Amino acid sequence: xxxxxxxxLILIALSLVILVEGRTVLAFFGINIxxxxxxxxxxxxxxxxVIWAIRxxxxxxxxxx
Amino acid sequence: MTALFVDEYPAEARLVKAAFLSSxxxxxxxxxxxxxxxxxxxxxxxxxxxxxxxxxLTGHGVFLVIAxxxxxxxxxxxxxxxxxxxxxxxxxxxxxxxxxxMAIGSFLAAISILAGFLEQPPMVLGAELRANVxxxxxxxxxxxxxxxxxxxxxxxxxxxxxxxxxxxxWAWRDENPGERIPxxxxxxxxxxxxxxxxxxxxIVSILVFILPWSLEITESLxxxxxxxxxxxxxxxxxxxxxxxxxxxxxxxxxxxSGGRLFSDPLARVVFILFVLLSTPVGIHHQYMDPGIAEGFxxxxxxxxxxxxxxxxxxxxxxxxxxxxxxxxxxxxxxFNWLQALPWRNPxxxxxxxxxxxxxxxxxxxxxxxxxNINYLVHNALWIPGHIHAQVGTATALxxxxxxxxxxxxxxxxxxxxxxxxxxxxxxxxxxxxxMTNSMFRAGLVGVPRRTAEPQYQGFEYDVPVGSMGELNxxxxxxxxxxxxxxxxxxxxxLLTVFNNDSEPIVDGTLPPALSGPEDSPQVLDNLxxxxxxxxxLVVLAYALPLAGIxxxxxxxxxxxxxFPVSSxxxxxLEFGLxxxxxxxx
Numbered sequence: 001x002x003x004x005x006x007x008x009l010i011l012i013a014l015s016l017v018i019l020v021e022g023r024t025v026l027a028f029f030g031i032n033i034x035x036x037x038x039x040x041x042x043x044x045x046x047x048x049x050v051i052w053a054i055r056x057x058x059x060x061x062x063x064x065x
Numbered sequence: 066m067t068a069l070f071v072d073e074y075p076a077e078a079r080l081v082k083a084a085f086l087s088s089x090x091x092x093x094x095x096x097x098x099x100x101x102x103x104x105x106x107x108x109x110x111x112x113x114x115x116x117x118x119x120x121x122l123t124g125h126g127v128f129l130v131i132a133x134x135x136x137x138x139x140x141x142x143x144x145x146x147x148x149x150x151x152x153x154x155x156x157x158x159x160x161x162x163x164x165x166x167m168a169i170g171s172f173l174a175a176i177s178i179l180a181g182f183l184e185q186p187p188m189v190l191g192a193e194l195r196a197n198v199x200x201x202x203x204x205x206x207x208x209x210x211x212x213x214x215x216x217x218x219x220x221x222x223x224x225x226x227x228x229x230x231x232x233x234x235w236a237w238r239d240e241n242p243g244e245r246i247p248x249x250x251x252x253x254x255x256x257x258x259x260x261x262x263x264x265x266x267x268i269v270s271i272l273v274f275i276l277p278w279s280l281e282i283t284e285s286l287x288x289x290x291x292x293x294x295x296x297x298x299x300x301x302x303x304x305x306x307x308x309x310x311x312x313x314x315x316x317x318x319x320x321x322s323g324g325r326l327f328s329d330p331l332a333r334v335v336f337i338l339f340v341l342l343s344t345p346v347g348i349h350h351q352y353m354d355p356g357i358a359e360g361f362x363x364x365x366x367x368x369x370x371x372x373x374x375x376x377x378x379x380x381x382x383x384x385x386x387x388x389x390x391x392x393x394x395x396x397x398x399x400f401n402w403l404q405a406l407p408w409r410n411p412x413x414x415x416x417x418x419x420x421x422x423x424x425x426x427x428x429x430x431x432x433x434x435x436x437n438i439n440y441l442v443h444n445a446l447w448i449p450g451h452i453h454a455q456v457g458t459a460t461a462l463x464x465x466x467x468x469x470x471x472x473x474x475x476x477x478x479x480x481x482x483x484x485x486x487x488x489x490x491x492x493x494x495x496x497x498x499x500m501t502n503s504m505f506r507a508g509l510v511g512v513p514r515r516t517a518e519p520q521y522q523g524f525e526y527d528v529p530v531g532s533m534g535e536l537n538x539x540x541x542x543x544x545x546x547x548x549x550x551x552x553x554x555x556x557x558x559l560l561t562v563f564n565n566d567s568e569p570i571v572d573g574t575l576p577p578a579l580s581g582p583e584d585s586p587q588v589l590d591n592l593x594x595x596x597x598x599x600x601x602l603v604v605l606a607y608a609l610p611l612a613g614i615x616x617x618x619x620x621x622x623x624x625x626x627x628f629p630v631s632s633x634x635x636x637x638l639e640f641g642l643x644x645x646x647x648x649x650x
Contacts, residue, residue, distance in 0.1 A: 006409040006487055013418075013491045017498045020539075024502060027530035035535050 001053055008053045015045045070148060070474040070573055076157050077147045078475050080164060084140030085472070087168060088464075089555060091132030094175075096551035098125035103500070103544025106519055107537035118517035119197040120181030126200030127178060130456055131219070132171050134306045137464050139167070139226050141309050142253045144471065145316075146230045148573075149247035150237040154229055163225035170218030177212035190280065199515065201295060204275055204288045207627035213276040220268055227257030245582040246590050248329055249316055255336040256308045258596050259301060262603060263344040266297025278627065287622035289356045290614050296347035297607060304343040306456050310423075310463035311335070314383045314416060317470060320575050321413040322390025322406055329578035330585030331382045337589065338375040340599045342368060345606030352439045356617055361610045362436060368606065369434040376427055383420060389579065411483060415466025415490035419459050422497060426454025429505065444515070447508025450501040457547075458497045465554050466490055470571055472561055479567035481560035485553060493550040500543025503536045512536075 003011070019042050023033050033041070071078040098121045104110040105118055113121065143160070147153055154160045177196040180186045186194040189211055196208035202216075230253050234246065246254065270291045277283045319326045326332065348365035351357055388402055396405025407413045429451045432438050442448060473480050480486065510526045512519050512533075526533055588594065 004409065006414070007404070009487065009491050010408050010414065013495050016495055020498055020502050024506060024530055032530070035531065 002055060002057060003053050008049065011049055011053075012046055015049065016042060019045065069477055069569065070144065071477045074147050074153060077143060077153050077160075080157070080160055081140040081144050082475050083164060084136050084143065085468070085475070087171065088133050088136035088140065089558060091128040091136065091171070092461075092551065093555050095125055095128035095133055096548055098122075098128065099551075100544055100548035103541050103548075106517055107541045108520070109537065109541045115517035117182060119199070120178065120195075122515065123181070123197055123199050124178045127174060129461075130200060130302075130306060131216075132175075134309075134456065134460060134464070135219075135223060136167065136171075138256075138305070138309045139164070139223065141312065141464075141467070141471070142226070142230065142256070144475075145249040145312060146233055146253050149249035150233060152233065152237055152240075155232045155236050159225070159232075160229055163222045163229060166218050166222030166225065168222075170215045170220075170222060173211050173215030174219065175215075177209050177215060180209075192279070201292075201299070202275070203295070204278070204286050204291045205625050205628040207279055210276060210279040213271050213279055217268070217271050217276065220264060220271075224261065224264070227260060230254065230257060245585075245587075248326075248332060248578070248582065249312060251333055251590070252308065252312045252315070252336050254592060255340050255595070256305065256312075258592060258599070259308075259340045259343055260305055262340075262596070262599055263301025263305075264298050266294040266347075267299075270294035270298075274621070283621055285622045285625045287614065287618045287620060288625060289354065289618065290611070290620070290622070292354065293348070293351065293357070293611065293614060296350040297344065297603075298347070299350055300347040301343045303456070304339050306460045308336070308339065310416075310419065310460045310467075311379060313463050313467045314379065314420060315386075316575055317467060318383060318413065318416045318420075319386035319390055321410060321416070321470070322387040323394040324386060324390025324392070325576045326578035327382050327385040327389060328580040328584075329582050330580060330589065331378055332578075333582075333585055333589045335375040335378050335382070337595050338372075338378075340595050341602060342372050342375075344599065345602045346372065348606070348610060349434050349436075349439075352436055353443050356614055357610050358613065361606075361613075364606060366434055366436050368602075370431075373427070373431070376423075380420075380424060387417070409483075409487065411486035411490050412466045412470040414487060415469070415493075416463050418490060418494040419462035419466065422454050422462070422494065423459035426451055426459060426501075429454060442508050444513060445508035446504045446512045446514050446519075449514050450504030450508060453497060453504065454501050458493065462490060462493050462497075465493070468554075468558060472558060473569035473571045474573045476562055476564075477569065478561050478564040479569050480557070480571070481564050482557050486557055489550050489553040489557065492546055492553070496543045496546030496550055498543070499539050500547060503539035503543065506530055507533075507536045507540070 019038060023038050026033065070081075101113065101121050102118070102125060105113065105115075105121075143154075174196070177194060180194040181197050183194075188194070189209055192209050194209050194211065196202075196212035198206040198208045198212070202208060202212075230250075234250055234254060237250075238244070274283070274286045274291050274294075278286045315326055315332045346365050346369040348357060348362055349369045352362055387406060388396075391402040391405040394405045394407075396402030406417070429447070432442060433448065433451055469480055469483075469486050506528070507526075508514075510528055512526060520533070528536065
């Protein structure tokens with residue numbers, strides 16, 4: 001793993017927070033992101049974080065090894 | 066492993082546990098009322114009448130910001146004084162006496178509020194038993210006298226708690242002449258000095274004006290005077306909620322980070338600044354009130370802006386301490402040291418996230434404090450957004466996180482569900498951001514606070530971001546996450562208390578600061594001096610406004626009858642008709 005489950009949890013939480021607050025800030029600049037698209041962006045961010053976190057580190061032994 | 070607090074001070078540990086138990090019971094009831102409100106006012110799920118909403122709202126405020134926070138404070142401060150002075154109180158019976166007063170007071174206030182759910186509340190002291198007057202109990206809204214008696218007993222108990230800690234310190238000082246006040250005791254004593262000074266307003270308001278009026282001993286009161294006396298107390302109490310969290314951030318968080326507090330002198334300066342500045346600012350809650358000259362409001366605003374200073378000092382000191390801890394744990398680089406912090410520890414993570422929300426909530430407080438922009442958000446949903454960020458997270462989340470560290474030391478039991486606890490604090494963090502974000506956005510377009518029915522017929526809010534439906538959904542989602550998080554916390558605490566066959570894995574020792582008390586000027590420990598200056602500042606800020614209010618309408622107002630809050634809608638009608646009739650004639 002690239003990070004511990006605890007750090008992954010914090011990263012996901014922080015991503016959600018940045019998404020919610022960032023969407024509000026962008027709206028003040030005339031960039032409106034609808035709720036559905038916001039939710040989809042959130043899902044993509046979470047999926048990316050999870051995949052990155054569970055991907056084995058380069059050079060680390062795999063299970064078959 | 067050092068000896069646990071419960072082993073070293075079993076009698077004191079019992080008192081702390083009793084205080085925490087009272088706090089957690091209030092937290093559970095208050096949280097339940099919170100989710101009811103979130104679902105009701107967003108019209109997502111309603112199972113009570115909108116009239117009963119105000120009973121729920123009163124309970125939510127009183128159970129959480131009075132009972133939950135202050136019972137936790139007295140428990141935490143009893144631990145802090147005992148542990149840092151390494152001695153118990155002068156007389157433990159007196160300690161139990163003030164706790165008993167607080168408990169009885171809470172019980173009386175609680176039954177007065179909860180009786181509001183009854184269709185026909187019983188008659189007590191010559192009036193219906195009810196107290197739908199919200200946390201601020203603005204006259205001429207009137208509760209049953211029992212409610213005010215309960216509040217008065219609770220306040221007296223809290224005063225006696227402070228006196229008890231001063232007595233303990235005096236006894237310690239006689240045994241340790243010439244020693245500096247240990248930091249945690251210094252924090253306790255300065256907090257209580259602030260409370261003694263700031264609570265005078267509400268005590269006078271209750272005992273001299275509102276209680277005699279509710280008992281029909283006096284016939285009238287001056288609503289602006291009692292309201293001003295409430296806010297004399299009302300902003301100080303914000304710091305009374307917050308300073309226990311500060312105590313944990315300054316004393317426990319550096320240790321959890323793996324290091325030591327950066328500066329003991331800076332911590333002392335911060336607490337002294339709160340003694341000086343927390344009370345002469347209350348009028349900033351009354352920018353919209355007629356009867357107080359604008360100049361006094363401007364002075365209150367200026368004083369309030371000075372309060373940013375201790376918050377910035379805290380942000381620097383606490384983050385510096387965390388960085389020191391992270392580097393002790395092998396952290397390197399400009400920002401990479403953040404990765405070395407103990408994120409798996411729910412006590413650390415909860416406090417760190419609470420601090421983050423506190424910084425954000427602090428900026429929203431600047432909006433509230435600015436006279437001009439306050440007019441935009443006054444009495445709007447923005448204000449509960451600010452309160453939930455500050456008290457509802459900076460304080461509440463820190464206290465929950467602190468409990469994960471402290472309760473095992475008080476019970477001798479290992480914390481149950483450490484990973485669930487981590488999830489719980491993170492869930493609270495996410496929930497509060499969802500909820501407060503919607504509150505801030507709704508507040509900016511004028512959605513009112515303190516109402517069961519924020520949607521008016523034939524009127525649409527001009528929401529610049531998203532829609533009202535989306536804001537409501539977000540508020541309800543955030544509120545639900547918070548409720549789940551609160552219940553998880555209470556379940557973990559309950560399981561920990563009964564986890565008898567275990568050994569705690571927590572180390573209760575707190576390392577000394579990097580820059581210790583020897584680096585701080587002796588004058589910082591001159592409590593009389595700081596109390597004297599604080600008193601003078603309060604006189605300067607309040608003497609003329611209070612004199613002006615009394616000069617306008619008299620001490621007891623001019624024929625201001627009570628406005629009893631009842632489920633009987635006809636009473637509203639009668640009052641309305643009387644009022645309109647009086648205006649016409």
